[in-house]
Amino acid sequence: MSVTVITGMAVVAPTGLGSDQHWKAVLAGESGIGEITRFDPSGYTSRLAGQITDFDAKEHLPSRLLPQTDVSTRYALAAADWALADAAVGPDTFADYSMGVVTSNAQGGFDFTHREFRKLWSKGPEFVSVYESFAWFYAVNTGQISIRNGMRGPSAALVGEQAGGLDALGHARRTVRGGTDLVLAGGVDSALDPWGWAAQLAGGRVSTVEDAAAAYLPFDRAASGYVPGEGGGILIVEDADAAARRGAPQIYGEIAGYASTFDPRPGSGRPPALRRAAELALADAGLRPADIDVVFADAAGLPEADRAEAQAVTEIFGPKKVPVTAPKTLTGRMYAGGGPVDVITALLSIRDQVVPMTAHTTDVPEEYGLDVVRDEARGMPVKAALILARGRWGFNSALVVTAPTR
Template sequence: MTTAHDTTTVVTGLGVAAPNGLGTERYWKAVLAGEHGIGELTRFDTSGYPARLAGQIRDFEAEEHLPGRLLPQTDVSTRLALAAADWALADAEVDGGTVEDYGMGVVTSNALGGFEFTHREFRKLWNKGPEFVSVYESFAWFYAVNTGQISIRNAMRGPSAALVGEQAGGLDAIGHARRTVARGTDLVITGGVDSALDPWGWASQLAGGRVTTVSDPERAYVPFDQDASGYVPGEGGALLVVESAACARRRGAPKVYGEIAGYAATFDPRPGSGRPPGLRRAAELAIEQAGLTPEEIDVVFADAAGVPDLDRSEAAALSGLFGPRRVPVTAPKALTGRLYSGGGPLDVVTALLSLRDGVIPPTPHTSCVPDEYEIDVVVEPRDRPLSTALVLARGRWGFNSAVVVRGVRS
């Protein structure tokens, strides 16, 4: 276990399952090339739905990544999470011989549960009877199942948790993992993965009223653009290995991507209260916790809802905190769609890779930002030295989360 005074939390492994790339470097290459993963949803007939575009992962075959015994008991979201966890642990070269199982925990977020699995079992219940329902229905749908399955598969018996905060939950998981390390756990795998691209899951997402009905994949999800009309839902996300700096040194971690330097979460006041939304306050608190000032933030990875009112509100928070057009703002999530609990962790991965390679990826397909927003939206890649990044996420019903990452310091 780490000593009480060692609270520095570093990222040593990354695992990505995204619509535009499986695996960290493949995803990063796609981001820099502007390759998106948005297209017409093909898992069922969408011809009768007002929206038909999704960030769908099309090249993941679970049988190639997981043992057969896990397939009957897992939803697609859990399969993606297990694979991403394997990739992150392999990237970090985690060896159970150097970290005790009770010194390793799992903290994940999930916003949608096992939609596809549970609705398949519901159809069996209604059409055939209860005796045909899988015994795994007892847990395969549950929000905590990704934490549980990753823990079991990798013999991680340390402090663990599952959080639910819609789009903001993935950052909350990373923040909780950081606290877990600070309290003495050597290593935690953390992040989020979601998928709900079956008919019921799709209907539930459309019911929220924020999904765009634009049919052109390159104009459907254009955050901060004057033509923004909503977002495209997606599936996937990212898992990260975070650990104390002391543990990373002791076990000889092959690389350190950066530090989770600050985290904060706030909740919006009730509508009509006259009080401002809580996103700016979350950003301020995360920056303060990192020991930084707003002037020391090099780039912001925005929540970027793609809904005009929400874009306007986020732009006001950013221009108010940093000053008009004082910090570059980007939203590469427009290449994947919004991934719910997976979106924030994927942005954290992207931010760490940006710091590593000294490049800010663009907000694809956004071309005309209203002057009133007063933010510097990155629309072409920018090469520049970077040391810090702020990642933001908002969930429905008032969740706001912010994470500050810092690059490797010499």
């Protein structure tokens, strides 16, 4: 079976633009969560979000793309450009049919659609943009990235809420193993307009705490929900031999294992399937629990969900046998973008031999049996990381990344 490696990656998140800015903020514990500034949130039950405040689309994309793209697609296109540059991949590196695109998106083009709906209601249908026909669609990021970069190989768009970004990377690995030299993969989401915000609050899982340092506390005794965020990550997944032949400038790590499961229906009496996803990913990687140095948790921030994840982790590894971290407390939950950003953060942990902290979480119930990395980053050997993600309505995904072996 061919080895799949990560040769380029980029983050666009409340913690910064680019992997380096994100990593620096994560290690310093600098939060990107604050009160929403894109509209007046005073009439909403929750007003905190992880916002990207330093992204000007005109600085990163050609003007012709701006009228046809939602903010989430602009993030995805910019991150794709940065990841390809990081991997030193240009239009002539591979044949166009040897490069594919797999992205995940959970919310679609909320902001774009909301603007067009306002035109429809206030002015009439003749004022609605023709680009509304695709700018709202979950697959648009895959399509726009493919067109912009001449990537006409096997491509896909996946929807799995918070789990979808890991699914995109797992599918990218499968595509590379099927013979495609390179796949650009990841996930990006944004829905911080009034309509998108109302849709997120409707689920009843968003924290109503007004203090940004106390609103999102996964695994904490005071956990009361999560804070939504925007952004995500894009990675370049390659066949190891193809990367070596072209002289890729760096190998960040390998996608060693991946699995996804689906929870049984509520009331069935059967257990949640997160543990099974993690066990399958470890088996796929050919690793034992003792081989994993850190778990990047899904970290729902809801007591029942946190307890279920803690149980899955302790059943696999034993109580307090593996460090657990959730750096997404600095960004909020970014839906399809959350998993890829965790993967990038895990690869940087492997590179620099340090595990970032879970900001703001302080009081972890003893019965959880978790060694949550708190207070400050923990310097330690890191060769393998397990990343977990759960999407609403039962999606579970797990992915294992390891240090490069070549």
